[in-house]
Amino acid sequence: MNGLDTIRECMTDFLCRQxxxxxxxxxxxxxxxxxxxxxxxxxxxxxxxxxxxxxxxxERYNSATGRWEELYGKQLTVxxxxxxxASRTDGAAACQxxxxxxxxxxxxxxxxGLTVQSFCQGEVRYDEKSGLFCCPVEAVCKCFLYAxxxxxxxxxxxxxxxxxx
Amino acid sequence: MTKTFPTLLSRYGQMVHLHGEGAQEDxxxxxxxxxxxxxREEQRVPTPLGLAWQKRFLYLGHPxxxxxxxxxxxxxSWKGGRYRVRTAHLVYVGQQANHWWAMLEPMEEAQV
Numbered sequence: 001m002n003g004l005d006t007i008r009e010c011m012t013d014f015l016c017r018q019x020x021x022x023x024x025x026x027x028x029x030x031x032x033x034x035x036x037x038x039x040x041x042x043x044x045x046x047x048x049x050x051x052x053x054x055x056x057x058x059e060r061y062n063s064a065t066g067r068w069e070e071l072y073g074k075q076l077t078v079x080x081x082x083x084x085x086a087s088r089t090d091g092a093a094a095c096q097x098x099x100x101x102x103x104x105x106x107x108x109x110x111x112x113g114l115t116v117q118s119f120c121q122g123e124v125r126y127d128e129k130s131g132l133f134c135c136p137v138e139a140v141c142k143c144f145l146y147a148x149x150x151x152x153x154x155x156x157x158x159x160x161x162x163x164x165x
Numbered sequence: 166m167t168k169t170f171p172t173l174l175s176r177y178g179q180m181v182h183l184h185g186e187g188a189q190e191d192x193x194x195x196x197x198x199x200x201x202x203x204x205r206e207e208q209r210v211p212t213p214l215g216l217a218w219q220k221r222f223l224y225l226g227h228p229x230x231x232x233x234x235x236x237x238x239x240x241x242s243w244k245g246g247r248y249r250v251r252t253a254h255l256v257y258v259g260q261q262a263n264h265w266w267a268m269l270e271p272m273e274e275a276q277v
Contacts (some may be wrong), residue, residue, distance in 0.1 A: 023214070031215030033273040040213040059196060087236045130212065 007114075007143075011080055012041045020102055025081070027048035037086040041158055043140060045079040048145070049092040073146025080113070082137040092124045095135035104140055114141040170264055174227060181243045186236025196226030198243055198269070217273075222248055224267040224274050228255065233253070240272050247272040 006010035008024045021034065025042035057071040072127035084097065099121055110116035120137035178195040185191065201221040209216040221267075224241070226232070232253035241248045253267035 009256060022262050025213040026211055027215045031212055031273055034214070036212070042213070117188070123195045130214075130217065132214075 007078065008041050008043060010079075010111045011082075011139075014040055015041065015082075015102065017106065018101070018105035020098060020105060022082075025083075034085060034087060037084055037094040037101060039082045039084050039098065039102060039137070042081045042083075043078060044081040045077075045090065047077045048074040070148050071148060073144050076115075076143050076145050078141045078143060080139045080141060082139055084120075084135040084137055086125075086133045086135075088131050088133070090133075092133045092135075095124050095133055099135060099137060102137065110139070110141060113121045114142050114143050126162075171227070178226075179243055181230075181241050183230050183232070184240050185234060186238040186244060192230055192241075194227045194230035196224055196230070196265075198226075198241075198248075199223050218271040220267060220271055221251075221272075222269040224250075224253075224264040224265065224269050225250075226267070228262040228264055231266060232267050241269060255271075 012022045012024050021036050022037055022039040022041055025040040055072045056075060057073050059068050059070050061067075062069050084095045084098055084102075086098070087090065102121065103121075106116045106119050117140045119137065119139040122138075124133055124135045126133050174195040174197070179198050179208060180193060181196045181198060183192040183194060193226045201220065201223050203219075203221075207219035208218065208220050208277045210219055211217075224232075225230070232241075232250050233255075235250060240248070241250065251270055256263050256266050
């Protein structure tokens with residue numbers, strides 16, 4: 001199982017808890033007209049890198065099984081797209097307002113398991129086809145993706161640090 | 166022409182409901198409302214905010230139903246469907262307003 005399965009949902013839930021209207025981008029359901037400016041969360045880029053010798057992170061003792069487990073993992077840099085959308089009625093200023101709230105939320109650390117390194121905002125533009133103002137926003141986060149192996153070397157599980165999937 | 170169009174409307178048109186923005190009163194009027202078929206495009210396309218309709222409807226309506234007065238939040242309803250005005254123009258024949266020409270799109274449901 002890929003521990004990155006729910007990473008978008010983690011960011012979406014975090015933003016919603018901070019009072020920001022957010023949804024996971026590209027849903028299969030029909031588009032609803034946002035009552036206020038909304039952030040669409042997706043992963044724009046994900047890069048993995050070594051974090052230990054041959055990805056070996058060390059051992060931990062599992063008291064439940066009474067066995068030692070080996071940990072292997074990578075450090076990931078995930079660039080989230082948090083593009084903001086506002087209706088024509090709300091105007092471009094609504095994008096800036098929601099970005100201010102989003103920036104405050106990201107400065108406080110971000111979701112559990114993800115460390116926000118930086119974030120940036122692009123220029124607001126109007127999409128005539130959708131009738132919405134759009135403001136591109138990116139947030140770069142770091143996290144660890146590691147796997148647990150038993151004493152025989154068989155991998156038992158994959159975890160995103162701070163999030164069990 | 167100016168007498169022909171109302172006759173055609175009354176005989177072959179559809180009764181539509183114009184819903185104005187805010188406290189404006191709603192208006193009933195006759196119009197031709199038909200889907201604009203386009204085999205090149207899909208009806209619904211994915212967008213970051215969900216599946217969006219690409220379907221368009223042509224509106225030819227009575228000159229008495231002022232579409233510009235609907236406002237940004239106004240809409241037209243017909244047979245249970247609601248439609249937003251993308252563009253609207255009042256067409257004149259000679260010195261007399263003959264009909265409203267408009268392009269409509271299905272209205273998205275407002276998020277609760």
